[in-house]
Amino acid sequence: MKSCRPSFVAAFVTVALALSVLALPLAAQSGSERPELDPTDLNHWKTVRSGQLTPDGRWYAYQATPTEGDAEVVVRPTDGGEEHRFPIGEPSGGGGALSFSTAGPLQLSADGNWLAFSTFPSKEEADEAKKADETLHNAVTIVNLTTWQEAKYEGVSRFEFAGDNPRWLVMRRVAPEKAPKDTGSGLLLLDLQTGVSSPIGGVSAYDLNDSGELLAYSTQSPDRVVNGVTVLNLRTNAAQRIDSERALYSDLSWADEDGERPALSVMRGHISEEDDTTYVAVGFTGFGGSVTTTVVDGTELAGFPEAMRITPERSPRWSDDRSALFFGIAEHDEDPDEGDRPDVKPAAGTPGAMQSPAPDLDEDDLPSLVLWHGNDPRLQSRQQVQERADERFNFLAAYHVAEGQFVQLATEAMRTVTLAANQRYAVGYDDLSYQLRDGIDGGRRQDVYAVDVKTGTAQKILPAFTxxxxxxxxxxxxxxxxxxxxxxxxxxxxxxxxxxxxxxxxxxxxxxxxxxxxxxxxxxxxxxxxxxxxxxxxxxxxxxxxxxxxxxxxxxxxxxxxxxxxxxxxxxxxxxxxxxxxxxxxxxxxxxxxxxxxxxxxxxxxxxxxxxxxxVRHSVRRAENAETFVYTRETFTEFPDVWAAKDSFDEPVRLTDANPQQADYAWSAGTRLLNFVTDKGDSLQAALYLPAGYMEGEKYPTVVYIYEKLSQNINRYVVPNETRALNVSVYTSRGYAVLTPDIVYKINDPGMSAVWSVVPAVQAAIATGIVDADRVGLHGHSWGGYQTAHLITQTDIFASAIAGAALTDMVSMYNSVYWNSGNSNAGIFESSQGRFRGSYLDNHEAYLRNSPAFHVKNVTTPLVLLHNEKDGAVDFNQGITFYNSLREQEKDVVLLQYVGENHGLRNPVNQRDYTVRMMEFFDYYLRDFPAPDWWVNGVPRLEMEEHLKTRQKKPQIIS
The missing domain is CATH 2.140.10.30 (Dipeptidylpeptidase IV, N-terminal domain)
Structure with missing residues (x-):
């Protein structure tokens, strides 16, 4: 077994070899006619995003987006006709090839005659603006799919076609940077038939009804003189001002069924001289005739809780039959005037004594106390994570218009109420009495109620339901x-x-x-x-x-x-x-x-x-109004390009060819699906990914990647990139085989279950003659990191291992906090991934048996640990204590800590650094490459900055 403590002479030779390897061309190193994947190539690999199909199935449009750099929008008829491409700059985010969102950076009109898409600053422009601390805005481009004429509109933050009425495109302008407070931004209405655009200024909110015929918008100015709500009929171009007050308008929402019986709901806020805002829910019906206005003001309703107010945290909405308005109510946070305070004060030491008015204090004058009480239904950490949600919480209520009746539906105990279709009934959920115990054992119990929406009466129908x-x-x-x-x-x-x-x-x-x-x-x-x-x-x-x-x-x-x-x-x-x-x-x-x-x-x-x-792996979507399908087909070696077909699927048409450059690189020879039997007799499978240039009879260095069940991903294409630590496409291009076995679990033995599953899987892979038994590495992250750490305490089958964010001591982990959610880890152990029955107090032997920390002496496998001090899922102490234990036992170990990072790496610079170090480590132990100096000698604190700068400057292969 190689050690990370070579002699001085060995270290010297290592450095010399490293320089000579880096000087060789990649093709010469691999012996392949096609070069291995190089970091400079990876950012040009493209994905197909934000795919859209017209309802009639005639057109398919999508974004072709590289990992880094400028993208383009492509539109093509589904019968395989000519495609058209439009450069759009460098976008961020986006859905998948078949995402089919109705609003987003790319949209096709309902009649299939128009294409609209966002355009962004180019990468070069964005980089220059960042240096100059300038703000750049997106634009929108509209394309006529018959004439291919296009027009571009700058400074647009949002756009949408007017529903089923494709004559109009509605665009939301970016608000001026120095606009006064409480000033709306502009709308731009583009008439697609005439090409005429009409601006509407000072718009604070808007909404289109489903048919796209009615546009409701509210206007707003600092003096609130022009504030109000207007409905514009886009078919007749007639505008109707339906409400106008010196108030704030928001949350405009249409309720209509294919344009039938349209009704509008709005939140209206009235600001008092004391700068306190009182909200009312307003509903409008009767469009096409005499509009009827319904105003719901909590201060004027019988039965409305005195301490409550209507809140803007829940948008008002109409019931389907327009008989009721739904809205949210919450406690009104308003301190009483000094003159209203009681004169009698409780004596010191009596209940209520500390509730007397406190003097005005700055936050710095207050103790930074968090008080954790044993009877808290939710941990303080959970309350911290949910603080904003708690602040916004409100109780669902209804106003029945004909009866003039207010009904509160949610209560302090039954805080969640879900309306059924037609809103005659609802389902309520009360978990208050279960919260404390559920936070410990991971249960999700709640009492379920049937709620009569007309009366608010709630009847328990499912007690302690899961x-x-x-x-x-x-x-x-x-x-x-x-x-x-x-x-x-x-x-x-x-x-x-x-x-x-x-x-x-x-x-x-x-x-x-x-x-x-x-x-x-x-x-x-x-x-x-x-x-x-x-x-x-x-x-x-x-x-x-x-x-x-x-x-x-x-x-x-x-x-x-x-x-x-x-x-x-x-x-x-x-x-x-x-x-x-x-x-x-x-x-x-x-x-x-x-x-x-x-x-x-x-x-x-x-x-x-x-x-x-x-x-292959398929993903299929059908056009809304035609038997036209678009679908992707992918394997590990075939990118999921998009195809189109009619109902029979007899003559599919390929619509995309996103990455033809793949043919220019050394690529995996394919996959093998292996069957194996665990040590406990379970029949499982594993996916074996073959290296580029694979030859029958040759044995190859192999990395095993583990989590739980993974063989189902055998036909999933992996886009090569620098930021995914173990990128299977990159590893196979560089001559590795990769094995991803299934793992099944026995209760009370999560760690041992990994041993019983993974070791037989590796043995089955070795038996194929493809895997070199002396050159097998292991990697996992999070739960996979735990299993990696545990496996190397139970077997020496692996030549090296990398464990990311690993649980190592199940006893101390049990009652620690999962800081990202604020919950105790106990529930994870008892009813989720941990798969233990009870706590370590009741099941002590099982917890010890499955904790890597208690078996450190058995480790012979060189190990790299990744653990970050801000890890909110697996506490940093799990990594640092395991590292210290291994160090105490003089095991070969290095801990990588990326300062400020959480459970996974988010910073691309850190992602690339980790990816390269992983490859260097595996290359040393599995491919006889030179040992990286950081593994051999470490890096003293005072030399770290220079070490990082040197690595950033030199050209690096992904190894």
Whole structure:
């Protein structure tokens, strides 16, 4: 086994060899005709983002975005016609190839005739502006897809086509930097037919109704003279001022169904001379005739809590039938005047004595105290994380217009209330009495109530309930899971029905290996008519009547063929539930083959047609109003480019070719799906990624990456980059094989379970003749870091290991705080990843058996630890104490700490540094490259700055 303590002579030779290696071309080092991936190439690798498909299926548009640098928008007809490209500068963020957002940096009009997209400063412009401390703004470009004429509008922060009315594009202007406070920004309305743009100034908020015919906007100025709400009919160009007061208007929201019975709700704030704002909820109905205004003012309502006010933290909204307005109420934080204070003060030492008025003090004059009480329902740390949410919390309430009746729906105990469709009923949740215990054992108990929205009456229907409640599309029923079966609650009849008792399969998730009793397999969803639900037994999809009467297996052969039929495609954004009268397009997944596909179900499952089925990973979307599909197909070696096809999928058309340069580099020879049996007799699989230039009979250095189950990702393409620590595409390009085995768990043995799964997987990989048994490295992060740390205390099969953010002492970790969420780690140990029964006080031997910290003496594997002092998931002490223990035992170990970083690395400079050090470390132990000096000798504190500068200056291969 190599040591990190070589002799002086060895260290000298190491440096000389390192310089000679860096001087060689990459192709010469690898012996391959095609060069290995180089850092200078990685930032040009592109992804396909923000994909959009027109409702009629004619056009597909997307962003082609490099890892770093300027992007472009590409639009192409789905029949394979000519594509058009538009440079857009350097964007940030964005969805996936099939994200299909309705508002975002790229949009197609509903009629498929127009394309609009954001343009950004170029990378060069952004870099120059950053140096000059200047602010640059985005623009929007609009393209006519018939004539290909384009127009650009500067200083636009948001834009959208006017719903189903593609004649208009609405653009929100960027507010001037030196605009007075309480001044709205401008809107720009572009008439797509005439090309004429009309500005509207001082707009504080706006909203388009679903049909795109009505635009509501509020105006605002510092003196509030012009403040008000206007509705513009975009079809007739008629504007109607529906409200005008010296008030602040916000939260404009339309309620309409395809343009029918449009109603508008608005929040209006009145500012007093004392600068105190009182809010009222305002609703407007009767558009197209005489507009009716409904004002809900809490100070004038019978039954309205005296200490409460209507709050702007919840937007008002209409019920579907326009009979009620919903809004939020909260305690009004207003100190009484001195003259209103009671004259009698409690004596010192009596309850209330410390509640007397305190003198005005600066924050610096107050103690920096956090008081943790044993009876706190939530830990103080959790309260700190949720402080902003607690400040904004409000109680859902309703105003029934015809009756003039106020009803408070949420209460201090039942703080969460979810309205059902049609808003006749609601479901309320009360977890107050369970919070303290749930914070310890990880339970998610709550009492569930059926709430009558008209009266506010709440009836408990599910005590100490753990799972999810799913409301029916008609709002009259609720689906839930209990005691291994699915049940339906009927609000009107106040009845519970076990609907799965007679179905001849189980809906218990037997594959879930957490310490949770009989967890459910989640439901597929409600049928759109609310008469039945779709359930899955993890293989087939079953239609089950909501009254428990009949059932049928729609997919029939999933279990016997080892195919998991998953969720149906949802292509109509307005559709609630799953329409069983229409064909269902259902995703397919081969559990043991990893194939994916798409099946078409018609006539309630009586006919099944397989449309796609291949040893690739598919992701499919359908056009809203046409049987046109776009989909990606990917493998580890094939980028997920986008294809288009009609319903038969017979003649697919390739729409994108994002990374043709891949063919110019040494790339993985493919994958092998391995089967193995754990030491406890479980049949599992592992994905083995072959190195570039793989030759049968050759053995290769291998890195094993672990977490939990990973073999399902065998056909997932990994975009090469510098910022992902173990990038499988980069490693295989450089001559490594990579193994990602599945791990299953036995209760009370999370660490040993990794040993029982991973070691047999490595042995199976060695048996293929591909993996060099003497050159196997190991890496994992977080939970994978824990398993990495534990594995090297139980086996010497690995030549080197890197553990990131590793749990190492399960006893001390149990009652520490997960600072990112503020919760205790105890719940993670008892009902989540930890998979222990009870605490270490009751299960001490199991905790010790699975803690790497108590087995340090067994370690023979050289180890790099990554742990950051701001880690809010796994406390820094877990890493530093393990490092100190290894150091005490004179083991080969280095701890990398990136100052200020959390659980993962966010700073790209740190990401690159870690990536390179990882590769250097594995190259030394697995490929006989020279040892990196930081591993051999460390870096003294006073030399660190120069060490980092030197590494930044010299050209570095990713090793």
């Amino acid at each position: 799972w999810r409640v799913s409301l029916s599309p008609d709002g009259g029923k609720a689906l839930y899971y209990d005691d291994g079966h699915y049940h339906v609650y009927d609000f009107e009849n106040n009845s519970h029905t076990n609907i799965s008792a007679s179905v001849p399969v189980s809906f218990i998730n037997v594959a879930d290996d957490h310490n949770v009793e009989d967890p459910p397999i989640g439901p597929v969803g409600w049928a759109s008519d609310s008469e039945s639900v779709l359930l899955t037994d993890a293989w087939d999809i079953w239609r089950v009547d909501a009254d428990g009467g009949n059932y049928s297996n729609l997919t029939k052969t999933g279990r016997e063929e080892g195919i998991r039929y998953r969720r149906p495609l949802r292509y109509d954004p307005e559709q609630d539930g799953i329409d069983l009268s229409e064909p269902l397009y259902v995703e397919m997944y081969g559990e043991w083959t990893k194939k994916t596909g798409l099946a078409k179900l018609t006539s309630n499952g009586r006919n099944i047609e397989t449309l796609l089925w291949d040893d």
